[in-house]
Every structure is written in C-alpha cells, then in structure tokens.
Amino acid sequence: MHPRVFAVLAASDGAAYLPATLAALAAQSTAPERLVAVDGTSRDDSRALLEASHASSVVVAPRLAYGALIAKGVAALPAAEPGDWLWLLAHDAAPHPRALEALLAHVESHPSVAVVGAKVMRADEPDRFAEFGQSMTPFGRSLLLHEGELDQGQHDDDSDRLGVAETGMLVRRDVFEALGGFDPVLRSIDAGLDLGVRARLAGHRVAVEPRARVRRAGGPEHFSARAVSDAGRVAVARRAQLHRRLAYANPLALVVHWLLLLPNGVLRSIAHLLAKRPAAVLAEWRATLLALVDLPAVFRARRRIARSRAAGWSTLRPLRASWRTVRSHRRAVGDPERMHHAADERVGFVEGAGLWVAAAALIVGVVLHPQLLGAAAATGGALLPLSDSLGDLWANALAGPRDALGQVVGPADPFTILLALLGTLTPWQPSTAIVLVLFLAPTIAAITAFFSVRRMTDSRWVPAVAAAVWSLSPTLLVAVVDGRLGAVLAHLALPLATAGVLLAHRSWRAAGAAAIPLAIVVAAAPVLLPAMLLLVVLGIGVGWRAPLRPLAALLPALALLAPVVVARWMAGTPLAALADPGLPRASAPPTPVEAALLSPDSALAGLEGAVALAGLDATWFALALLAPLALAALAGIVLRPARAWPWVVLLLAGYATAITASRLALTSIDGEPVTVWAGSGASLALAALIALAVTAADADDRRASVPGGLVALVAVVAAVPVVVATFLAPDVVGPAPDRRMPAFVDAATADDPRVGTLVLHPLAEGTLAVDLERGHGTTLDDLATAELVRTAADPLDTELAQATVDLASGADVDVDALLDAQGVRFVLLEQEREGAAGLHDRAQRSLDARGDLQTIGQTEAGLLWQRLEAVPAAPIERPTWAGWLLLGQLVALGAAVVTALPSLRRGARVRTKRLEGAGEWQ
Numbered sequence: 001m002h003p004r005v006f007a008v009l010a011a012s013d014g015a016a017y018l019p020a021t022l023a024a025l026a027a028q029s030t031a032p033e034r035l036v037a038v039d040g041t042s043r044d045d046s047r048a049l050l051e052a053s054h055a056s057s058v059v060v061a062p063r064l065a066y067g068a069l070i071a072k073g074v075a076a077l078p079a080a081e082p083g084d085w086l087w088l089l090a091h092d093a094a095p096h097p098r099a100l101e102a103l104l105a106h107v108e109s110h111p112s113v114a115v116v117g118a119k120v121m122r123a124d125e126p127d128r129f130a131e132f133g134q135s136m137t138p139f140g141r142s143l144l145l146h147e148g149e150l151d152q153g154q155h156d157d158d159s160d161r162l163g164v165a166e167t168g169m170l171v172r173r174d175v176f177e178a179l180g181g182f183d184p185v186l187r188s189i190d191a192g193l194d195l196g197v198r199a200r201l202a203g204h205r206v207a208v209e210p211r212a213r214v215r216r217a218g219g220p221e222h223f224s225a226r227a228v229s230d231a232g233r234v235a236v237a238r239r240a241q242l243h244r245r246l247a248y249a250n251p252l253a254l255v256v257h258w259l260l261l262l263p264n265g266v267l268r269s270i271a272h273l274l275a276k277r278p279a280a281v282l283a284e285w286r287a288t289l290l291a292l293v294d295l296p297a298v299f300r301a302r303r304r305i306a307r308s309r310a311a312g313w314s315t316l317r318p319l320r321a322s323w324r325t326v327r328s329h330r331r332a333v334g335d336p337e338r339m340h341h342a343a344d345e346r347v348g349f350v351e352g353a354g355l356w357v358a359a360a361a362l363i364v365g366v367v368l369h370p371q372l373l374g375a376a377a378a379t380g381g382a383l384l385p386l387s388d389s390l391g392d393l394w395a396n397a398l399a400g401p402r403d404a405l406g407q408v409v410g411p412a413d414p415f416t417i418l419l420a421l422l423g424t425l426t427p428w429q430p431s432t433a434i435v436l437v438l439f440l441a442p443t444i445a446a447i448t449a450f451f452s453v454r455r456m457t458d459s460r461w462v463p464a465v466a467a468a469v470w471s472l473s474p475t476l477l478v479a480v481v482d483g484r485l486g487a488v489l490a491h492l493a494l495p496l497a498t499a500g501v502l503l504a505h506r507s508w509r510a511a512g513a514a515a516i517p518l519a520i521v522v523a524a525a526p527v528l529l530p531a532m533l534l535l536v537v538l539g540i541g542v543g544w545r546a547p548l549r550p551l552a553a554l555l556p557a558l559a560l561l562a563p564v565v566v567a568r569w570m571a572g573t574p575l576a577a578l579a580d581p582g583l584p585r586a587s588a589p590p591t592p593v594e595a596a597l598l599s600p601d602s603a604l605a606g607l608e609g610a611v612a613l614a615g616l617d618a619t620w621f622a623l624a625l626l627a628p629l630a631l632a633a634l635a636g637i638v639l640r641p642a643r644a645w646p647w648v649v650l651l652l653a654g655y656a657t658a659i660t661a662s663r664l665a666l667t668s669i670d671g672e673p674v675t676v677w678a679g680s681g682a683s684l685a686l687a688a689l690i691a692l693a694v695t696a697a698d699a700d701d702r703r704a705s706v707p708g709g710l711v712a713l714v715a716v717v718a719a720v721p722v723v724v725a726t727f728l729a730p731d732v733v734g735p736a737p738d739r740r741m742p743a744f745v746d747a748a749t750a751d752d753p754r755v756g757t758l759v760l761h762p763l764a765e766g767t768l769a770v771d772l773e774r775g776h777g778t779t780l781d782d783l784a785t786a787e788l789v790r791t792a793a794d795p796l797d798t799e800l801a802q803a804t805v806d807l808a809s810g811a812d813v814d815v816d817a818l819l820d821a822q823g824v825r826f827v828l829l830e831q832e833r834e835g836a837a838g839l840h841d842r843a844q845r846s847l848d849a850r851g852d853l854q855t856i857g858q859t860e861a862g863l864l865w866q867r868l869e870a871v872p873a874a875p876i877e878r879p880t881w882a883g884w885l886l887l888g889q890l891v892a893l894g895a896a897v898v899t900a901l902p903s904l905r906r907g908a909r910v911r912t913k914r915l916e917g918a919g920e921w922q
Contacts, residue, residue: 003083005100006173007032010069010223011050012040014091017217018049024094026054030101032087038073040064046091066090066166066223067182067191074173074181084173092123092217093167102211103170110159114175114204115196116212117164119151123217127151130216133161133208134193135321140245142190142237143321156210162319163196164206168214171195175204180304183243185297188223190240197248200319203310235283242291247301248313254298261292353464354450361442361471367723368480369438375735377431378438381483382585384780385736386423386430393423393430393781399563399885400878402784404756404772405822407794409879410786411563414523415486415581417889419781431736434485434780438733441480444492446471448517449690452495455503456691457698465712466690469629470495472719475600475682481722483733484677485780486581490525491683493517498687501535502646504550505543511553512899519556519893525680527578527661529561531653538646559892563885567786576789579666582780584674584788589662595655597622598686600662600679628711633692640695647691654685667788740777742859744866745826749775754873756824760808760843762836768843770804772822774873808839810846816869823873827853829863 007025011018025035037055039047041063050058061072070088085107087100096102099118106116120130131144132155146155166182169192179198182191196206242261249257265288272280291298349355372378377385387393397420402408422437423430437444449470453463470476479487500514522529532554539550561577568577590600599622633651637644658681665673693711739746741757748755753775761769771778800822803815807827827847832840844863847853853865 003085004033005085005087006077007035007087007089008070008073009035009037009089010066011037011042011046011091012223013042013044013046015044015046015049017092018046020094021091022053027097028100029098030104036073036076038069040069065187068184071181080173086171086173086176088167088169090167090223094215095168096213099212099214102209106209112205113207114172115164115199115206116170117208118168118212118214119210120165120168121213121215123215126215131165134163135319136162137321141241142193159207160319161206161208162316163193164208166192167216175199178308183301185243186240189237190244194244198305198308200316201305201311202308234280235286238284238287239290242287246298261288349450352460354467357464357467358443358446361446364723365439365442369733371731371734372435372438375435376429377736378435378733379736380733382583383483383485383733384583384778386419386434386781387779390424390427390430393420396781397886398878399882401876403787404774405796407796408787410567411885413564413581413785414560416781417560418523438480441476441488441492442471445476448492449495452499453694455499456694459697462694462697466694468712469690472716473686474722475598475679475686477719477722479679481732482585486524487677487679490521490528490680493520494683494687497521498535498650501539501550501553502542504539504553505546508549508899511549512896514553515556515896518553519560522557523560527657527676528680528684531657531684534653535650538649542646556892556896559889573789575664576666578664578676579785579789580676581785582783584667584669586669586674587677589675590678592659595658595678597626598682600658600677600682625714625717628714629689629693632696632711633689636692636695643695644692647688651685651688654681654688657681657684742861742864744856744864746776748825752872754823756822756873757826757828758824759828759830760804761830762832762839764836765839768808768839770801808843808846810849820871823871825867825870827865828861831862
C-alpha cells in the first residue's frame with residue numbers, strides 16, 4: 001500500500017501551460033491522494049483553469065514567489081500523518097504519466113531518502129536535460145547538473161545529489177515542515193538546492209530518480225514572469241549566492257563575508273565592465289546591496305539550519321561539484337554570469353585577449369609621446385590647439401567667413417564638426433581631448449579592429465591578432481607621431497566602417513552602426529570619399545535584397561561632406577574637396593613600390609638605420625614584414641573567393657587612393673605645394689588585407705593558428721622602428737605654450753575677442769609672408785580648407801600684402817584705413833629665421849620709425865608694436881541658414897546613433913514553447 005501523497009501545484013499567470021500540466025496530472029498511473037492548487041492572483045485564466053480541473057481545492061493567495069505559494073498550499077492540507085509525502089509542482093512542469101509512480105518506488109526502496117527529484121527535461125527539447133540534480137562549486141555558486149546535455153541514459157546510475165529541482169520534487173512532509181519549507185529569500189533560483197542542503201545537514205538523503213521525468217518550460221526564475229532580462233537573471237542568481245554564503249558561513253566567516261560585500265561588488269563590477277557586461281553591473285549592485293541590508297533574513301535562515309542540523313558541513317563535501325565538473329559545465333553552457341545573447345555567441349574581449357592587446361597598445365601610445373604627459377594641449381606637426389571655449393569651438397563649426405579677412409565664405413569642414421564633438425568631451429579644456437586621442441589612438445584602434453573582426457569570424461584568436469596588426473600599424477604610428485589628427489581618426493574608424501557597411505543589409509540597426517564610423521572616415525580623410533562611395537556600392541552588391549540600408553548608412557557622411565563638395569564645385573575646384581583638413585604638413589610622395597608596401601610618407605627611409613647593421617635593404621626588409629599578412633590574404637582569396645571579392649576591390653581602391661593622393665598638391669606651406677597624405681589610402685589597403693587574412697583563417701581555424709601567431713609577431717617587429725625613431729629624432733609634436741600670442745594681445749582680447757594682429761614672417765632675403773591673426777591666435781578649428789586650397793589671392797589679400805611691404809620697407813604711406821577696416825591693433829614681427837636676418841632688421845627699423853606705432857618690445861613670439869588709434873573689428877556676419885545647416889548635420893548623426901542603439905525592451909524573451917499534452921510522453 002502506497003503512502004499518502006499530496007500534490008501541491010503553484011500557478012501564477014500560467015494559463016499557457018496549465019492545460020498540459022493538469023492533463024499530465026490526471027493521467028498519472030499512481031494518482032495523488034489530493035491535489036491542492038494555489039493561484040498567486042493570476043491576471044490570466046489560470047484560476048479558472050484550476051477551478052475547472054480535478055483539484056480538490058483551489059487556494060487563492062497574493063502574488064508571491066513559488067516557495068511562498070507552496071507554503072500556502074501545504075498549510076491548506078489535512079492534518080499530517082506519519083509517512084505523508086508532498087509532490088511539489090509549478091504550472092509549467094508537466095510530469096510523465098509514470099513520474100509519481102517512479103518517485104514512490106524510489107523512496108520505498110530507499111527509506112533514508114527524504115527528498116527525491118525527477119529528471120527535468122526542456123519543454124521545447126524533451127530529449128535534453130534542463131537539469132538532473134543540483135550542486136555547488138567550492139565557492140558556493142550553484143550548478144544545474146547536466147544542463148543542456150542529450151539524455152542517452154548515461155546518468156541513470158547516479159542517485160545522490162546535494163539538491164534537486166524545486167518543481168517536480170517529492171519530499172517527506174514531516175521533513176519539509178521540520179526544515180521550515182523553502183527559504184523565502186530564495187524566491188526562485190537555488191530554492192531547491194538550499195532545501196536539499198538543509199535536508200542533508202538534518203541527516204537525510206537527497207536523490208534523483210531517472211525514471212521520473214518532468215518537462216519544464218523555462219527555469220525557476222521565470223515563474224510568474226513571461227520574460228526575464230539577462231541582467232534580472234544575473235541579479236537573482238547573485239542574490240541567492242550571497243544569501244546562501246552568509247547563511248552557511250560560520251560566525252567568524254560571516255563577519256568577514258559581510259565586510260567584503262562592498263569590495264567584492266567593486267571588483268566584480270570592474271570585471272563585468274572588462275568582460276563587456278555593463279548590464280550585469282547594476283544587477284551586481286542590486287544583489288550586493290540587498291545582501292548588505294537584509295541581515296535579519298540571514299539570521300532567520302541560520303536559525304532554521306541550526307534548529308534541524310544533525311550532521312556537520314563536512315558531510316556535504318563529497319557532493320560538491322569539482323572544478324573539473326565546473327569547467328566541463330562552462331564549456332557546455334557557458335559561464336552562469338555571462339550575459340548571453342542568442343545572436344552573439346562570439347569570443348569576448350577579455351577571453352579573446354583583446355584587453356591585453358589594447359593594454360600593450362596603450363603603452364605604445366604613451367611611449368610615442370612621453371613629452372605630452374601632463375600637457376593640456378598639443379602643437380607641432382599637423383597639430384594646433386583648439387579654441388579655449390566650447391562657444392568658440394562650435395561657432396567655428398557654423399557656415400560663414402572661413403578666413404581672418406572675411407573674404408572666403410562657405411560651410412565649415414566636416415573635420416571642424418568632429419573637432420567640436422571631440423572638444424566637448426573635455427569641456428574644461430577642449431584641447432585635452434586631442435592629447436588623449438594621441439595617447440589612446442593605438443588602444444582605440446585595437447578595440448575597433450577586435451570588434452569589427454569579431455563580427456566576421458567565430459575564431460577565438462583571430463580578432464586579437466587583427467587588433468595587434470591594426471593598432472601597431474606603422475601607418476597609424478607615423479600619423480600619431482606627425483600629429484595628423486584627421487588620418488588618425490580615419491584609421492580608428494575604418495574597421496567599423498568597412499565591415500559595418502558590408503553587413504549593413506542585415507538590419508537597420510546594423511546600417512545605423514555603420515553610418516557613424518563611415519561619417520568619421522570621410523570627415524577626417526576626405527580623400528577616402530571615392531573609396532567609401534565604392535564601399536557602399538559593394539555593400540549594395542553584397543546585400544542586394546536590402547539595398548536601401550547601405551545607402552542609408554551613407555546619409556550622415558553626405559550630410560557632413562556635401563556642403564563642402566558643392567562649395568568647391570561651384571568655385572571651380574572640385575578636387576579641392578579632397579584636401580587634408582587641418583594644418584598642412586609636407587610629405588614626400590611614396591613610390592608605387594612604397595605604396596604597395598603600405599609605407600606612406602617615404603617611411604622606408606626610417607628603416608634604413610634600423611637594418612643597416614644587418615646589411616639589409618630597407619625595401620626587402622619591409623617586404624619581409626608584409627609578406628606573412630600578404631600570403632594570408634592570398635590564401636583567403638584562393639580558399640573563399642565568394643567572400644573575398646569585396647575586400648579585393650577595397651584593397652585595390654586603397655592602393656589607388658595612396659598613389660593618387662600623393663599626386664594631388666592642393667595646399668601649400670610658405671609657398672611650397674603640399675600633397676595629400678598617402679597614409680589614409682594605405683590604411684584602407686591594410687584593412688582589406690586583414691579582412692582577407694581573416695577570411696583565410698576562418699576557413700581552417702586550427703591550421704591557421706601558427707601563421708596567425710607569426711603575423712602578430714611581425715606586427716610587433718614592424719612597430720619597433722617607428723617607436724625607436726621617435727627617440728632618435730626631435731619631437732614633432734609637443735606641449736602647446738600657455739599663450740599663442742603675446743600677453744599684450746591676450747589682454748586686449750578680453751575687451752575685443754576679434755582684435756587683429758598683423759604677423760610678419762621673414763622667410764628669406766626678399767621674401768616676407770603676412771598673416772592676420774584674430775584674438776588668441778589661429779587654432780585647429782579656425783583652419784579651413786576653403787582658405788588653404790585657394791589658387792589665387794583676393795584683391796584684399798593683395799592690398800594687405802602691399803600695405804605690409806610698405807610698413808616693413810619704411811615707405812611713408814597711410815595704411816590706417818585698411819588696417820582699421822580689419823580691426824588690426826597690433827603688428828608682430830616674428831623671430832628672424834636663418835637667411836632672413838637682413839630683412840628682419842630692416843623691417844624692425846622701419847616699424848620703429850613710424851609715428852602711428854608704439855613699440856612694446858620683445859615678446860616670446862617676436863617684436864610687438866601697437867597702433868595708437870585702432871578701430872575694433874567688425875563682428876562676424878553669418879548666413880541665416882548657418883545654424884540650420886549645422887543642426888541638420890547633427891540631426892543626421894544623432895539619427896544614426898539612435899538607429900544603432902538596441903531596441904528598448906523589458907527583457908529577453910524566454911525561449912519556450914507551449915507544453916504538449918501528456919500523450920506526447922514516450
């Protein structure tokens with residue numbers, strides 16, 4: 001004769017699953033004595049379904065957790081008798097027709113067993129375990145044994161467990177009541193494990209019965225919730241772990257654990273951030289703070305354990321999961337705290353060594369510019385400081401006059417808008433953002449390359465190798481050393497732009513994510529505009545079923561660059577739209593061979609000293625450095641031509657850009673033509689080579705690991721000559737002085753922000769250059785390619801140049817009207833240069849002799865004179881549409897950012913299917 005069994009069924013918003021569960025209960029070969037159903041104030045039809053079932057009684061309770069609802073049901077049962085058993089079920093757990101019969105057979109043949117659990121299977125995959133018992137790691141983290149494994153009877157001989165699932169368990173009634181039922185703090189996760197631990201400590205056995213099966217839709221954390229976010233699941237699991245740790249610890253360890261809660265929370269939050277799990281940070285702190293303040297619940301749990309405890313904690317040690325079991329479990333289902341997303345199961349930034357590559361790149365970034373440590377602004381090479389205030393910075397991003405004389409009027413360069421956005425990141429000193437970019441450029445390059453390549457491959461090591469090659473590229477390092485900020489920003493954004501556009505057809509979110517780096521590339525390096533247009537065409541070809549998405553990714557870039565392109569076209573110089581933004585810096589154009597070796601700016605010359613001792617030729621040495629990557633790229637073309645062809649086109653486009661750019665002389669320095677830098681084209685070619693090599697490695701990940709290591713090693717070797725050269729050569733970029741103009745000029749700027757200073761530059765005997773500076777001096781955001789690409793001087797330029805010659809030559813002419821019209825208050829004669837001493841002395845004598853100038857004297861910038869009667873400069877007049885144009889450009893960028901953001905939703909949907917009827921069981 002079987003003992004009495006009372007089935008207690010807890011339901012909360014479970015109408016989708018109750019029909020199958022109730023049908024399975026009705027089909028049991030051994031029926032329970034009584035079925036008590038507890039409804040937790042469901043908002044669906046759960047209560048009606050329970051009342052229409054064969055349940056002996058239906059208890060209506062508040063909206064409580066599973067354990068609390070079970071307690072309500074047990075309290076409604078008849079008085080207990082010796083030998084009574086409780087069968088505990090949730091609304092989403094459908095038992096096999098012989099489940100109860102098998103559980104009772106187990107306890108009858110094993111009298112020492114007080115808690116026995118079923119084999120819990122997945123509802124949507126009935127041949128796979130949801131769990132088959134529970135255990136703990138040596139540090140107390142819970143573990144669902146055999147989760148996700150295919151059930152082939154391989155574990156049917158196992159029996160004893162530390163804990164079993166809270167749903168489907170059969171527990172002796174007197175033991176359940178003596179233990180105090182489920183711990184109310186453990187609302188879902190670990191409730192069954194904790195009950196099993198307490199039963200073990202009370203001297204009872206806890207086991208599983210393989211012949212008893214239950215199909216469960218979702219884990220215990222999903223009870224009464226149709227959707228649970230990853231962060232919510234982590235918070236519940238972490239809260240349960242901390243509560244059990246405090247409840248199980250001896251008194252001395254309890255104090256230590258409680259004091260370490262906050263430090264552990266800080267350390268684990270840092271680990272979550274490094275592992276790219278930002279949502280887990282809030283979950284971590286929610287669990288930590290609850291554990292910190294809820295000590296009364298901990299003491300109640302400790303009293304429950306002490307009241308029933310009959311055995312020592314050492315008896316649990318054989319049932320704890322070994323580290324080998326933990327590692328095996330993680331390989332099978334992943335880290336329990338990992339924020340998993342079905343669409344993205346690729347290698348993480350930390351476990352994929354991306355963090356270590358980024359850290360090494362950070363060291364390289366600091367080594368390249370140690371002189372900038374502690375500097376608030378940088379100057380030299382192609383760099384100038386930014387405006388000192390955000391107001392001036394954003395004013396320069398508006399359309400209007402683009403030169404000091406107000407003769408060149410037009411839209412702002414897209415690069416100026418990038419500078420305004422960068423400077424806004426450090427509003428206390430906008431130029432500090434530029435210094436940080438120079439330091440962090442290799443690190444940011446490693447990060448962008450890692451996550452771009454991560455989207456292209458499932459390999460665990462390839463993203464880190466690609467990050468090393470990209471971040472230590474001589475092209476990037478030379479640009480950083482020379483202060484070519486535009487080329488640096490383009491290099492950082494290229495991996496995200498190229499990979500993003502080719503994948504933009506997948507979704508509008510992917511298109512939005514590609515739009516921002518694409519806009520940065522064309523704004524920072526306009527010479528890449530033709531190649532980026534070709535990239536969009538390739539994106540349309542790859543995703544021809546959704547052609548509008550790659551086109552949409554181009555819109556922010558067009559919004560930034562189109563006004564400048566139109567202005568240059570109307571001026572009759574369309575190629576001028578491709579000029580490098582910022583301060584021009586001369587470079588020797590590379591030969592076709594040097595361009596093929598990805599060596600812009602004649603960088604092969606920098607290798608001569610490094611390889612001279614070994615008796616090698618720099619060209620052959622550079623070829624040897626590039627060969628491993630080139631061979632890997634060739635393998636990608638051969639192995640996977642269907643995937644490789646867009647990158648082959650981009651490789652050719654990058655090479656063509658490098659060759660063509662070095663032949664475009666669009667700006668000048670001191671009258672000497674300056675060509676567009678070829679490095680941006682070389683960066684594009686390098687990105688294509690890396691992508692082709694990734695394609696080859698993805699074809700055979702295991703065999704490619706050794707060549708991949710060689711490529712990474714060569715990348716480090718290739719960076720060494722550039723780093724060494726920075727120590728052997730004078731610094732190109734250095735800290736900017738506190739003042740760019742003499743103190744007298746700065747003082748006058750406080751009253752008149754547009755005060756003019758006529759700056760005379762004696763270049764050589766018979767050659768005198770002149771500039772008109774406003775306010776504190778020219779800044780990087782003041783410079784405009786519209787002024788730099790002019791091929792002829794305006795009449796006002798000619799008139800001002802003649803007036804300067806008259807001033808410097810001692811001619812007795814009246815220039816006051818011209819200088820007053822421009823608001824010129826000061827005349828500055830720059831320090832003499834080699835070969836121009838005579839011209840400098842003559843100009844000084846002529847200026848000293850003028851009665852309308854007052855000599856101030858020698859300053860750090862040169863000799864300074866002040867005009868006795870000066871008229872303030874006229875305010876800047878901007879077109880009425882200037883603000884609307886900038887607003888439209890920012891809206892285009894903002895729309896791309898919003899499109900790229902993940903959809904706002906309450907949580908990740910639980911992958912469940914409606915439970916089938918009991919007849920589905922085999």
